[in-house]
Structures are given as C-alpha cells and as structure tokens.
Amino acid sequence: MPGCTAGADGDQPRPEDRPAALRAFRERPAIRGMAGAAIAQGCAGSCGPLGARMMLTANQETRPGGIVVVGASASGIGVALGLRAHGYAGTITLIGDELTLPYDRPPLSKGVLWGTHVAEDIALATAEEISEAQIDLILGAPASSLDIERKRIVLADGQQIEYETAIIATGASSRTLPQFDGFDNVITLRTWDDGVELQRRLGAGARLGIVGGGLIGLEVASSAVRLGVDVTVVEPTAQPLANRITPVLSEWLLQQHRDHGVKLHLNAVCTDVVVDGPSVAALHLSDGSLVPVDVVLVSVGAAPNVGWLEGSGLELDNGVVVDQFQRAAEDVYAVGDIANGYHPVYQRRMRMETRSNATEGADHLARTLTGSTKPYAPVPFFWTDQYDFKLQSFGLVAMEDAFEFSWGALEDGKWGLVGRRDGALTGFFSRGFGPQLAQHRRDLNDSFERSLEQTLTKGVVQ
Numbered sequence: 001m002p003g004c005t006a007g008a009d010g011d012q013p014r015p016e017d018r019p020a021a022l023r024a025f026r027e028r029p030a031i032r033g034m035a036g037a038a039i040a041q042g043c044a045g046s047c048g049p050l051g052a053r054m055m056l057t058a059n060q061e062t063r064p065g066g067i068v069v070v071g072a073s074a075s076g077i078g079v080a081l082g083l084r085a086h087g088y089a090g091t092i093t094l095i096g097d098e099l100t101l102p103y104d105r106p107p108l109s110k111g112v113l114w115g116t117h118v119a120e121d122i123a124l125a126t127a128e129e130i131s132e133a134q135i136d137l138i139l140g141a142p143a144s145s146l147d148i149e150r151k152r153i154v155l156a157d158g159q160q161i162e163y164e165t166a167i168i169a170t171g172a173s174s175r176t177l178p179q180f181d182g183f184d185n186v187i188t189l190r191t192w193d194d195g196v197e198l199q200r201r202l203g204a205g206a207r208l209g210i211v212g213g214g215l216i217g218l219e220v221a222s223s224a225v226r227l228g229v230d231v232t233v234v235e236p237t238a239q240p241l242a243n244r245i246t247p248v249l250s251e252w253l254l255q256q257h258r259d260h261g262v263k264l265h266l267n268a269v270c271t272d273v274v275v276d277g278p279s280v281a282a283l284h285l286s287d288g289s290l291v292p293v294d295v296v297l298v299s300v301g302a303a304p305n306v307g308w309l310e311g312s313g314l315e316l317d318n319g320v321v322v323d324q325f326q327r328a329a330e331d332v333y334a335v336g337d338i339a340n341g342y343h344p345v346y347q348r349r350m351r352m353e354t355r356s357n358a359t360e361g362a363d364h365l366a367r368t369l370t371g372s373t374k375p376y377a378p379v380p381f382f383w384t385d386q387y388d389f390k391l392q393s394f395g396l397v398a399m400e401d402a403f404e405f406s407w408g409a410l411e412d413g414k415w416g417l418v419g420r421r422d423g424a425l426t427g428f429f430s431r432g433f434g435p436q437l438a439q440h441r442r443d444l445n446d447s448f449e450r451s452l453e454q455t456l457t458k459g460v461v462q
C-alpha cells in the first residue's frame with residue numbers, strides 16, 4: 001500500500017515506506033532552500049518520548065494563520081509534508097497531543113512487540129525532516145476546542161492559534177470496557193507507550209487474555225505466540241471479521257491461530273473477573289470457562305477523537321462528517337481515521353480506519369488545498385501481518401457477493417479470492433503474489449475511475 005507498501009513482506013520499515021510526500025518534498029529544491037530551521041535539542045532523529053510539551057519550529061515560536069493541522073500522526077504529518085511537496089509555501093503548524101514525533105502504528109502489534117523495532121524504526125519523519133520542511137510542530141499539546149467563526153484552535157493550556165485553513169487529523173482511540181477499568185494489568189493498544197508496556201509484559205510463558213478477536217487482537221495473538229506466550233482470545237461472534245474478509249477467510253484465519261496453539265473462545269464474552277489486589281487474575285467467560293491471565297489486552301475497536309470538537313458546529317456522527325472533498329465546513333477539513341466521508345463511488349459515507357486511507361487521504365487533501373478539484377474516492381485497502389503471512393484486502397467484498405478463487409487455494413501458500421456482484425468485480429483478497437493480482441488491481445482501479453466519471457457527469461456532489 002502507498003506509504004506502507006502493499007505487498008511488502010513483513011513490516012520492516014524501509015526508506016521507501018516513508019510518506020511519498022517526504023520523498024517528493026526532497027525533490028523540490030526551491031522549497032527545501034527555504035528551510036533554515038532550529039531543531040530542538042534532544043529530539044533530533046528520534047520518535048521516542050520527548051518528556052514535556054515542546055515546540056519544534058523554524059522560528060522558535062508559533063506563527064498565526066496559514067494551515068493548522070491538529071493531530072500529528074500518519075494523516076497529520078502526511079498532509080503537512082504533502083502540502084510542501086505540492087508547492088504550498090505558507091505557514092504550516094502541526095499540533096499533536098502525544099510527546100513523540102509522528103510514528104507509524106501498524107508495527108505496534110508486530111515489530112514493537114517482537115522487540116525488533118525501536119522508536120526510530122517506526123518514525124514517519126525525523127525532527128530534521130520536519131524542520132527542513134518548515135513545519136512548526138507543537139507536541140504534548142492537546143487541542144481542546146475549535147472556533148470556526150473566529151477561525152481559532154484553542155489548546156488545553158489556553159493558547160489560541162489562528163488559522164486560515166484547519167485540518168482535523170485527530171484519529172481514534174482504543175475503546176475500553178468498563179468491567180476492566182482501573183486494573184494494572186489491563187492494556188489497550190493504540191500508542192507507542194501501549195506497545196512498549198505490552199511488550200514488557202509478554203515474556204515467554206506469560207498468560208495473555210485477548211478480549212476481542214478483530215484484526216489488532218489477532219495480530220497481537222500471533223506476535224505473542226512468537227514470543228512463547230500462552231494466548232487465549234475471547235470473541236463474541238462465531239466468525240470474527242467475516243463481514244470484512246468473508247466467512248471462508250474468517251474460518252481460515254481462525255484455523256491458523258488454532259494451529260499455532262491459540263485458545264479461541266468464540267461466541268463468548270467475559271462475564272466477570274477474578275481480582276487479585278490491583279490486577280485481574282482470571283476471566284470468567286459466558287461459556288463457563290475460567291481463563292487465568294497475567295495480562296489482558298482489551299481490543300474492541302477504536303472510537304474517533306471528536307470530544308474536543310463538541311460545540312464547534314461541525315457535524316459529528318461516527319467521526320467528523322465531510323463531503324467528497326474532505327471538507328467539514330468552510331476552511332475546515334478532516335482526514336484519516338477521524339473522517340466520515342462521502343465516497344462518490346459507493347455513494348455513501350464511510351469512515352476507514354486503515355493506514356492506506358491515512359496516506360492517500362493526506363496526499364489527496366494536500367492536492368486539493370493546492371488547487372486540485374478531484375473528489376476523494378479511494379479504493380479501500382488494508383493488510384494484516386500474522387504468523388508467516390500477509391493478507392491483503394482490496395475493494396469492498398460484501399457477505400452476499402459471490403466468491404471464487406482466482407489463483408491458488410487456501411491450502412496452498414499463495415492464493416487470491418475475488419468477490420463479484422452481478423458479474424462485476426467488487427474486491428479481492430490475496431495471500432502472496434499471484435499472476436492475476438496486478439490485473440485485478442487494474443480492473444478495480446478502472447471500474448472506480450469509470451464510476452467516478454459517471455458520478456461527476458451526473459453532477460452528484462455531497
């Protein structure tokens with residue numbers, strides 16, 4: 001996938017995995033020549049925790065106006081660098097509440113848990129690169145409100161930042177379950193700190209209970225197995241992810257986990273916990289089981305970070321509602337996990353929590369703000385790395401679509417499963433490369449382009 005390289009083996013970060021915008025920026029000497037930035041001591045080249053609220057800015061102070069991006073992660077840094085790559089020469093301010101330089105989240109459930117990836121391996125840009133791009137970066141500074149009338153963003157410490165254009169890139173946070181609140185061995189996985197804490201607890205022989213068998217829960221299960229951890233997954237449905245990857249692939253995926261010794265409790269929920277001091281010692285399940293645990297991962301999805309936007313006047317409904325140009329209101333845009341956008345090809349709103357949507361959405365928005373008038377109509381894409389395989393999903397295959405293997409079969413190491421409705425390709429899944437993969441991608445892209453053209457000809461604008 002762009003930015004994370006669809007089809008790459010494993011998730012080893014490589015120079016080419018850096019945002020495409022960063023590479024493009026480097027090829028623009030005119031803009032690069034403007035950079036003359038001071039780099040705050042102590043954070044150059046690293047994405048590890050920085051310790052306190054801090055500013056990394058070309059002038060050592062924030063400048064009013066210009067484009068202000070709130071949320072300094074994949075989509076936030078992507079749009080900031082993308083703006084420079086596409087020729088924007090005005091002020092860019094990037095505000096993040098975490099005390100780290102922007103970093104990539106997919107490795108949190110893989111390389112960070114294995115202990116093979118340290119902070120700088122997952123950095124999306126170094127302090128030097130951000131400074132070189134003349135991006136004023138404010139870290140450890142949660143935004144607390146947005147005033148679209150006066151065009152101001154207010155930070156939790158009271159600082160007010162004026163904008164000409166505001167971009168909301170505040171992503172999502174892990175959902176929690178009240179029954180697990182307050183225990184010292186219960187973790188969710190969304191941030192660098194979460195990843196480091198979970199990694200510290202996953203020694204060989206540790207007993208890990210994972211509540212929720214979605215993509216992140218199952219990725220952690222596979223990483224923990226690799227570390228010699230005893231893993232139990234509790235999942236309320238019989239076929240987790242069936243609506244995203246089809247029932248047949250859900251069953252195949254579950255079998256991979258069984259084959260690696262993961263204990264799966266399907267159709268089951270945690271009804272109660274056995275408490276030992278400040279910790280959860282065991283999970284009582286609705287199927288009558290008692291599962292002893294040393295650590296619990298609650299992995300029950302993510303909720304968009306819209307709290308700071310309450311009362312702003314923006315439409316908040318499963319994220320920030322945006323039109324097909326990623327616009328939430330005049331001079332206000334949203335991008336990445338937080339954006340619930342109208343998709344002109346599917347002709348409905350969609351909020352996509354995928355790494356490719358963060359990268360593509362950021363690049364698209366940067367182009368829009370520098371003159372493009374094309375609607376944002378991405379081909380949905382995600383991948384998951386578990387055990388020795390990478391499963392990739394292109395398009396949207398619905399449960400009621402007809403499926404067939406286009407190459408290989410499940411028992412083979414490589415296969416492709418396509419979905420069709422009324423004969424038309426709706427999407428496909430692949431493990432490894434097959435001869436038809438490139439052709440399917442072309443077919444899907446072409447059908448998107450055709451649908452988009454038809455929509456534009458009809459003049460449908462949402």
Ligand SMILES: Cc1cc2nc3c(=O)[nH]c(=O)nc-3n(C[C@H](O)[C@H](O)[C@H](O)COP(=O)(O)OP(=O)(O)OC[C@H]3O[C@@H](n4cnc5c(N)ncnc54)[C@H](O)[C@@H]3O)c2cc1C
Pocket residue numbers: 070071072073074075076095096097098104105106107108109141142143144169170171172173189190191216305308335336337338352353354355356358381382383384385
């Ligand atoms: C463990 C894990 C594994 C994943 N693996 C995959 C994968 O294999 N494949 C895939 O396609 N996708 C994967 N994803 C999803 C992918 O990482 C996300 O889609 C992507 O990170 C979204 O980027 P974003 O910038 O839109 O939002 P986020 O990454 O959520 O970033 C939002 C940023 O805004 C900050 N913020 C929030 N509120 C405020 C505020 N009020 N003020 C200032 N800053 C604020 C947040 O702290 C955060 O830094 C994974 C996610 C996780 C957590």
